[in-house]
Amino acid sequence: MTENKEYKVVGTRPIRHDGVDKVTGRALYGADFQIAGLLHGRVLRSPHAHARILSIDTSRAEALPGVKGVVTAQDLPSAEDRIADLGEGAVNLKHLCDNILASDKVLYTGHAVAAVAATSPHIAEEACKLIDVEYEVLSPVLEVRQAMEPDAPLLHETLKTTSMGETADEPSNVASHIQHTLGDPEKGFAEADIIIERDFVTGTVHQGYIEPHNATAHFNQDGHLTIWCSTQGAFTVREQVAEILQYPISKIKVVPMEIGGGFGGKISVYIKPVAALLAKKTGKPVKVLMNRTDVFEGTGPTPASYIRVKMGATKAGKITAAEAYLAFEGGAYPGSPVGPGAMCIFAPYSIENVIIDGYDVVVNKPKTAPYRAPGAPNAAFGSETVIDELAEKLGIDPLEFRLINGAKEGDRRADGPVHPRIGFIETVETAKAHPHYTAPNGKKHHGRGIASGYWFNIGLESSVTINVNADGTINLIEGSTDIGGTRASIAMQAAEVLGIPAESVNPSVVDTNSVGYTAVTGGSRTTYATGYAAYEAAQDVKRKMIERAAKLWEVDVSNVQFEDGLFSSINGKEEQISFRDLCGQLSQTGGPVVGSGTVNPGGAGGAYATHVVDLMVDEETGKVEILRYTAVQDAGKAIHPSYVEGQIQGGAVQGIGWALNEEYIYNAEGTMTNASFLDYRMPTCLDLPMIDAVIVEVPNPGHPYGVRGVGEVPIVPPMAAIANAIYDAIGIRMTELPMSPDRLLKAMGKI
Amino acid sequence: MRDFAYITANTVSEAVTLLDEKGQSARILAGGTDLIVQVREARRDVDWMIDIKSIPEVNVLDYNADTGLTLGAAVECYKIYAVDEICDAYPGLVDATKIIGGTAIQGRAAVGGNLCNASPAADCIPPLIVLNASCVIAGPNGARELPVEQFCTGPGQTAFDNGEMLVSLKIPAPANNSSSFYLRFIPRNEMDIAVVGAGASVTLDDAKQTIVSARIALGAVAPTPLFAEEASALLAGREVSDAAIDEAAQAAQSIARPISDMRGTAEQRTHLVGVLTRRALNGAIQRIRDAA
């Protein structure tokens, strides 16, 4: 790792500011919230994957002692097929509302149908069993290719395919078709000496955050609604709830509690509007908690997909053309991440001739939600496996093959954008030089695989306010919920500007009434964009402090400079004062200093990763054991390297889980049969070696310290890296995820 | 979670009387790691939970090299593997107690509870079967003993008559030149339910070359854990060899009647029976040969 010596705070590893609260159990997460008079809500969910709701009778539930209120879709304002922009892309409002509480149809097992508020969670649960729902059960469609068949059962009678601006006449489960083309693919394939074409299937997987969704809502008598909850974005909760309830944002305050993991899954709202409806109905604060089964069945996983990749290359190893067909499940409503999948699939490479087709398809599964680089891991499983096969057939080392074809500054992505300065090549070179890659790997049934990945990262709006304290410290007010140490990485950027230690910053994540608009903690944007806002707020403080020094010394501001935490006068009499001492003089020089910074930066730098994995296959059982794992990633600039490593390690391990065992398993009726942490098998620490995270720093020109987002790209390479290593171990190309023991046994011909 | 009454029984007869009175709506609570989850998830309707952990007889953990082991029904897993003599005498049972759930589960879960829960995939049952364990059962009509292989009658179903409860398990002292082994296949390395489990106990002759007797039992491949009687019998008198062990493994496979579910497919399970039976037998034999 290249430690940049020009910074004093950036690049160091201070203790995170919220650390003590989190190791002592004092930090308050959403479910920990308590308030006098609290009622407990519980949601009744559909037992059917696809059914028409004929009637709902809540009278028996309402009569149960302790029950204070029951709500159904009837309690939601009527929603039309209207498009609303909620800061995470356009959303069809009827779909949004129907996903909160089903109105006419249930579209997946676990779809919310009604909710109860009662004096205890147990009574609310008993009451749910007393709600009588009459269903007309319909055939479910559970797989993307099946859903695309012309005679497939239709989820939405009004959904018609939009394809490049045109809308079809007949209803379909295919919500949309996108296409990106570059150059002349036909010509490119004609120039190839070798062409590989393969099909891939990936399973539905969940983010698997340990904290279930939660929300407590209260309506004041004056109509002010407060929601305490765990979320990746308090402002998007405010917007979504406002749209769903048709209620003004000025009357909604969202208080973000600490959040127990999200990975994209805690952006969409599920029970927050339900808690609000129950609070409105009962006049009491209501807390609604999901249990683990609710989380699996009732919140958005990332979709299963069918992918076909075709690539051609010359004998010298130059890729001449690439083609991809991506069909992604959107779940019950449109909105699969096929778009980002199409943006990312060939982005690590400089390819002149490309065609990519993407399809967003509805099926009877929960509406998908973002999950760490949404769409890119599915896509990369296909493309990076084909790349490996090309390199193998051409007899070229797979890292060398990537060096030959790697994308660089100025190359064009197939969906349009031209790469600014990027660090893909640097990740490959670093992996190639790493002792892991040069270590011998010759044992029987041991294999080594590599794969790369790309994620574009996003910017979006962030706001930060800094209040200067008289003792030389600052209070930093931000709106980005802290899921992985971002209080520290944001505070450090302000500290760097002001020449103060990280410990002299008190960062607070506050509610939507107390800070400027801030978009979600997601898209690998928080340290980048909110950090950028903190940098700007600190610059604002610096300017104002320079004014104070000028006033103190009775010189013009142009004669004051600030360096290494010291203000000095450069013209006239020599004066010098530390930031800390000047803070003690604020009341004498004009009163408090408050700085603010707001950004909506366009320069989010794309992130690349290259992973190397060693594994062992038990040929008798089909079980894969990960032996060694190295993840190289361009972080641009690692503000707090420990938490950058943490993101890389965590993302890689989620990818390992996705590769080997994680998937939604459905029965024929469309009900998930493994909706628990017992049978949805996420890796435990006994399944893993240490994960060697190697940070490469190719500064992002779009950020003052060169930050690139780091959270998402580490989940992109693992599936293909592991598939490639399995091939190295046993000579079989696995093309279906997860590569679970039974699938390996089948592929090896043992069963 | 449905409401229920919690009662502490202080004697076996108190517990038996309560069980007899309340019938199917009552259930014994020991470690609770299965029962509490089943009631919470509405997979079992219970109105009365009878906590037996204050009853002295269910807490007995007594090993004697001549008479064997008495294992009270509520003795937690961790207490078993903490005793060196038990680890030496019954390594197959100890294998199971170390892999049930995680550490926190092993702090509460009892071998007796694992048996009474009667899951086809229960890790403790195959080793109990191969160790010739018997159940000491108390009931309204007195006490009786039953070999463990006859205890489970279906998934979650047992040979208990109304009012009966498990007091303890008795395992005979191990023979000379004998050992046992249990393993399961799971996709992860911990925290999963067995896709297939296999236990074996083996007694060798003094030269440690010939199998005097062997017992094999299987988990998760039928409605109950299975004693693989024929597979066991065909090893008696055979020289230790890959061929003999393969034969036993094939015989074990022939009695497996697995289903496909979210934990594994029927074909996978049948295949694994062969693999795990071989590994269990070889593991037990290795332990005998490794012993001084």
Next chain:
Amino acid sequence: MARKSHVQTTINGETVEFLCESRQSLLEVLRDELHLTGAKEGCNNGNCGACSVILDGRLVNSCLVLGVETEGKSVETIEGLAEPDKLHPIQDAFLENAALQCGICTPGFIMSAKALLDQNPNPTEHEIRYWLAGNLCRCTGYDKIVRAVLDAAAAK
């Protein structure tokens, strides 16, 4: 309505009395009745370890213990670990090693690690991984958690 029982137990060294229904788990009692919310509910069926506490010296999942079962027993929770002016060495090691991201699993891991180090002060990496396998973390990939426990053991 369900009847409540009176229970007296010791929590973090203090005698505590509470009323609870039979169906309330120790986890619910800690969180909802005693407002000790450091133990978390991640799965409510013993598969994630977020609710880990120490009961009479033994690590348990508090979601799998009934509140009424704790009569006369002793419970240690994350809230009782630090001294008034000083963190427990395991807590320090978690901070130094950046062994937490979202932090929801952290109290469970720390209690689990404490139970391990109380009985095995010098565990190997494998022993740590085996012992902690019942605690799920989705953020860290466990690398820094395992290092923190190794460090805490070395610091003792």
